[in-house]
Amino acid sequence: MIDFEEELKKYEPAIEVEQAEADIKARDLTDLTDLLFNMTNGNVQK
Amino acid sequence: MQCFRCGVEVGNEKVCYNCGADILLYKQIIYTSYVFYNQGLEKAKVHDLSGAIETLKQSLQYYKYNTRARNLLGLCYYQVGETVRALNEWVLSKNLQEDDNPYADRYLAEIENDPGLLSKLNSTIKKYNQAIEYCKAGSRDLASIQLKKVISQNPNLVRAHQLLALLYIQDKKYSDARKVLIAASKIDSNNTTTIRYIHEVKERLKEQNTGRRRKKNDVVTFADGNDTVIMSENSFRSMLDNSRSSFMNILLGLVVGLLICFFLVVPTVKSNSSDKNTKTILALNKELKQADSDNKALQNEVDELKESLSAYDDKQDVATSYDNLFAAQNSLDAGDEKSASESIQLVTKDVLGESGQRAYDSLYTKLGPTIVKGYYDDGNKFYLEENYESAITNFEKVVEIDEGYNNGAAVFLLGDCYRLTGEKESALDCFTKVVENYPNSKWGRQAKTYIAVDDTELNAAEVGE
Numbered sequence: 001m002i003d004f005e006e007e008l009k010k011y012e013p014a015i016e017v018e019q020a021e022a023d024i025k026a027r028d029l030t031d032l033t034d035l036l037f038n039m040t041n042g043n044v045q046k
Numbered sequence: 047m048q049c050f051r052c053g054v055e056v057g058n059e060k061v062c063y064n065c066g067a068d069i070l071l072y073k074q075i076i077y078t079s080y081v082f083y084n085q086g087l088e089k090a091k092v093h094d095l096s097g098a099i100e101t102l103k104q105s106l107q108y109y110k111y112n113t114r115a116r117n118l119l120g121l122c123y124y125q126v127g128e129t130v131r132a133l134n135e136w137v138l139s140k141n142l143q144e145d146d147n148p149y150a151d152r153y154l155a156e157i158e159n160d161p162g163l164l165s166k167l168n169s170t171i172k173k174y175n176q177a178i179e180y181c182k183a184g185s186r187d188l189a190s191i192q193l194k195k196v197i198s199q200n201p202n203l204v205r206a207h208q209l210l211a212l213l214y215i216q217d218k219k220y221s222d223a224r225k226v227l228i229a230a231s232k233i234d235s236n237n238t239t240t241i242r243y244i245h246e247v248k249e250r251l252k253e254q255n256t257g258r259r260r261k262k263n264d265v266v267t268f269a270d271g272n273d274t275v276i277m278s279e280n281s282f283r284s285m286l287d288n289s290r291s292s293f294m295n296i297l298l299g300l301v302v303g304l305l306i307c308f309f310l311v312v313p314t315v316k317s318n319s320s321d322k323n324t325k326t327i328l329a330l331n332k333e334l335k336q337a338d339s340d341n342k343a344l345q346n347e348v349d350e351l352k353e354s355l356s357a358y359d360d361k362q363d364v365a366t367s368y369d370n371l372f373a374a375q376n377s378l379d380a381g382d383e384k385s386a387s388e389s390i391q392l393v394t395k396d397v398l399g400e401s402g403q404r405a406y407d408s409l410y411t412k413l414g415p416t417i418v419k420g421y422y423d424d425g426n427k428f429y430l431e432e433n434y435e436s437a438i439t440n441f442e443k444v445v446e447i448d449e450g451y452n453n454g455a456a457v458f459l460l461g462d463c464y465r466l467t468g469e470k471e472s473a474l475d476c477f478t479k480v481v482e483n484y485p486n487s488k489w490g491r492q493a494k495t496y497i498a499v500d501d502t503e504l505n506a507a508e509v510g511e
Contacts, residue, residue: 001246002212002215002242002243002246004212004215004216007212008178008181008182008212010239011178011181011205011208011209012178013174013175013178014128014130014171014174014175014205015128015130015131015134015171016130016168016171016172016175017130017133017164017165017167017168017171018168019130020130020133020134020137023130023134024134024137024138027134027138029110029138030110031106031107031108031109031110032075032079032107032108032109033050033072033075033076033108033109033110033111034110036050036068036071036072036075037050037051040051040065040067040068041051
C-alpha cells in the first residue's frame with residue numbers, strides 16, 4: 001500500500017540549467033585514490 | 047605507470063621506490079573502478095539505467111578519473127531525462143580529462159549545436175518541479191496537467207512518469223497509472239520505484255476486478271452498432287423476456303403454419319395425385335381390355351388356321367398312309383419284316399377306308415412281334431446309353447402293345463427308367479405289376495427287392511447284380 005504523502009517526499013526537484021554550475025561546484029569529487037593519497041601522506045608526515 | 051604520490055615512473059612495482067607509496071593498492075582501487083564500470087555498462091545495455099547509474103557512481107567513487115564511467119553515467123542520466131545531471135557529468139569528465147576524451151566532446155558538442163534543446167529541456171524540468179509543488183500543495187489536477195505536458199516534451203523523464211503514476215494511483219485511475227508505468231519501464235526497465243508502483247497498481251486492479259465481478263449482476267453492457275449500451279440487469283432481463291415472448295410468437299406462428307399446411311395443403315396435393323393415379327389405372331385397364339380382345343381375335347384366327355392346317359394334313363396323311371401300307375405289304379412279301387414294320391408304323395389307320403383298315407389290321411397282326419421287338423431293342427439301347435427319356439418312350443410303346451413282353455422285362459425296365467428319372471410312383475406301379483404277374487422271374491424278384499427296401503435310388507449296375 002503506497003502512502004502518497006510519504007511517497008511524494010521522495011520526489012526532489014530536478015536540477016535546472018541555472019543550477020548546473022552550482023551543482024558542479026558543490027560536488028564532492030573525493031574518491032578512494034584521494035583517500036589513499038591522504039592516508040599515505042599522513043603516514044609520511046607522522 | 048606513475049606513482050600517484052610523487053609522480054615517479056614505477057613500472058610494475060608494487061611499492062614506489064622513491065616515496066614508498068602502496069602502488070598495488072592504488073592499482074587495485076583503479077581495477078575495482080573499472081569492474082564497476084563494466085557492470086554499469088552491462089546494465090545500461092539491458093536498459094537497467096537506474097542500476098547502471100548506481101554502479102557507475104560507485105565506479106567513480108573509487109576512481110574519479112574513470113572518464114569512461116563518467117561519460118556513460120552522463121549518458122544514462124540523459125536517457126532517463128535528467129539532462130542537467132548528464133551535462134554536469136560530461137562537463138566534469140571534460141575538466142578531469144581534457145585531452146583524449148572524444149565521448150564527452152561529442153555529447154557536449156551535440157548539446158551546444160542545438161541551442162533550443164537545452165532551453166526546451168530546461169522548461170520541462172521547471173514544469174516538473176512545479177508539478178511537485180502542486181502535488182505538495184494538494185493540487186493534483188494541476189500537477190497531472192503539468193506532468194502530461196512534461197512527458198509530451200521530454201518523454202524520457204522517468205521521474206515525471208512515476209509522479210504522474212503516483213497521482214493516478216491516488217485518484218484510483220489504476221489503468222492509466224499502469225499505462226504510464228509501462229512507458230516508464232520501457233525507458234528504465236529495473237527502476238525499483240516503477241516496479242513498486244506496478245505491483246501496487248496490479249494489486250489494486252485485481253481488487254477492482256473482483257469488485258466488478260460482484261457488481262456484474264447489477265449492470266449489463268453491450269454494443270449496439272457504434273454505441274455501447276449500459277443498462278441495469280432488471281431492464282436487460284425484461285428486454286430479454288420481451289425477446290423471448292417475440293421468439294415464442296414466431297415459433298407459434300411457424301407451428302400454426304405447419305398445421306395448416308398439413309391439414310389443408312397436403313390432402314389437396316394427395317387427392318390430385320390419387321386422381322392422376324386413377325386416371326392412369328383406367329387408361330391402363332382400357333388398354334388391357336383392348337389387348338385382351340385383340341388377343342382373342344388372334345387366337346380365333348390361329349384356331350381357324352390350325353383347323354385348316356389339320357384338314358390339309360389329313361388330306362396329305364391319306365395318301366401317305368396308303369403309300370406306307372403298300373410299302374409295308376411289299377416289304378413283307380419280299381421277306382423284309384423290319385422294313386415292313388417300319389412302314390406300317392407310319393400309317394395312320396383312321397384316315398384309311400374300310401378295306402384299307404382291314405388290310406392294315408391283317409398286316410399289323412403279322413408284323414406285331416417284329417414291331418414290339420424293334421421298340422424293345424431301341425428301348426434297351428437307350429437304356430444302356432442312359433438316355434432314359436427315349437428309353438421310356440420305347441418301353442411305353444412295348445408295354446402298350448404287349449404288357450407281358452419278355453416275362454415282364456419291358457414293364458420292369460420301364461419302371462427302372464422311371465426310377466432313374468425320379469418318377470417314383472410310376473416306377474413303383476411298374477414294379478408292382480411285375481411282381482404280381484411274374485413273381486418268379488428275375489425281373490419279378492428284382493422288383494420285389496426294390497419294393498421291399500423301398501430303395502429306388504439303386505443304379506442300373508446294381509439292378510443287374
